[in-house]
Amino acid sequence: MCLTAHFIDKDWKLHKKISNFCPISSHKGDDMAIAITKCLIDWGLDKVFTVTVDNGSSNDTTVKELSKQFSKWGTNFMDGSHLYVRCVAHIINLIVQDGLKEVGDSVKRVRQALRYIRQTPARMKRFKDCCEIEKIESNKSLCLNVPTRWNSTYLMLNTAQEFENAFVRYGFLDPGLLDNLLNHTCEDGNIVGAFVNDDWKKIRHMVKFLETFYELTLRVSGSSYVTSNVHFHEIGEVACIFKMLVDSDDTDLSCMAEKMKAKFEKYWSAPEKMNKMIFVACVLDPRFKFEYVAFVLLSMYGEEKGGKMRDDLKLYVISLYDEYRMRTSKESQSESSASASKTIDNEMSSSGSA
Incomplete structure (x- = not known):
């Protein structure tokens, strides 16, 4: 198993580090979760935003078990609703x-x-x-x-x-x-x-x-730059290509497009199975914003289904902001308390020595 960590440091520099490369005795979801958890503990990592894996059925169990573990640690952001990310490059390959x-x-x-x-x-x-x-x-x-x-x-x-x-x-x-x-x-x-x-x-x-x-x-497989903000844009572009090619006069291309479109819809036609962070990342990209995402959702899924997804997304973005504000506020209060405590200790130490 190869476990790669992607993170942004305090200077906003993106890093990619292989944190573990080891043999495993089983590909069962529970065993994979245990192996990943052990690696995180070894490195002292308890805050994980997303986990990106391929579409292996055992990965469903792996991510569920990891979500439970993060909840025990008190670091499961929004109860893990964003945790599971299917590898876009892998899906395109399929x-x-x-x-x-x-x-x-x-x-x-x-x-x-x-x-x-x-x-x-x-x-x-x-x-x-x-x-x-x-x-x-x-x-x-x-x-x-x-x-x-x-x-x-x-x-x-x-x-x-x-x-x-x-x-x-x-x-x-x-x-x-x-x-x-x-x-x-x-x-x-x-x-x-x-x-x-x-x-x-x-x-x-x-x-x-x-x-x-x-x-x-190539675009979604980059490791030296952030890719999550373009995933939804690329998905929308592929959907438009399929719509155009299914009606192509070239029978070979039309047949291929029909086959690929069916596979495409298996992964990206059910909104409830999609990770909303793909949409949120696109919303936060100043080149796209919410209006663009809403337009693509309506184009891909129609007025009724796309409209519901648009409204749900807006509520999710608000709840995501509230979650960040609450966590930031707690951390600020904790830091302020620690700073105040340290100041008091210093003052008491100074007065004692006097």
Whole structure:
């Protein structure tokens, strides 16, 4: 288990520190909570604002148990209603992976062509010659995607499209490429034919589509800057993209978007399951504020559902402010009492010595 702490110091500088990296005997929620609690005790950390984890079912139990522990310590802010944060980057990964299950034949043909050319040094040499003839100057090299990493599919296609003319020329020089594409059988049993005229057009559309999610993942995965204030903005942007692409004339993209939209709604269509701190962070960003968040909520969820979320959010922001004011007031009183006590002790000590 790797436990990373993010915090802002008194000089408003953001820090990221790995507080624990250790083997664990069980991935059960209760055991994970015990391991995390032990780490917090070892470091003397008792104030935890949020816990960000992936969507593993055991994490539900983990966060519930941690919330109970923080309540015992008297540090569970707003009874832990904000504590559980689902990793946005992880959810995006799951959404795109679902969509890539529906990739069309154009992507399959490009992947197989890459696999064929990379098989021998002689083919790679011939392909490089084609690049020189076509005057393709690129520092990138042909790469195959890794099934478990969706962004590798984006990187594979993004690189391949730069070598489009080289692929076409290579097909004329090596008939084996077209034979390979024609005779190759994919895992799902569908025959993948040779390149067709609109293959590269579809690849460019696919790259542009996946680029949005690739850049989004990079933005929300940053560790040297605060990201919570842009999460809701990005979620709203993705929702708009899905609405647009589901009605696309490109059947491959439309099918992918439909699949991804279903996964998207699994995580972000039920307001009661969403952590309101995602909205609050956006409200506190002076570029967005409450009016923007309210507008996006109405756009995403409609007048009735979105309106209720807007009203609930306003009440939550007020209660959050009241909670901070109450806690700050107590701490100020405590500090004042401690300061007064110290002053009295000093005065008594001075008078005694006199």
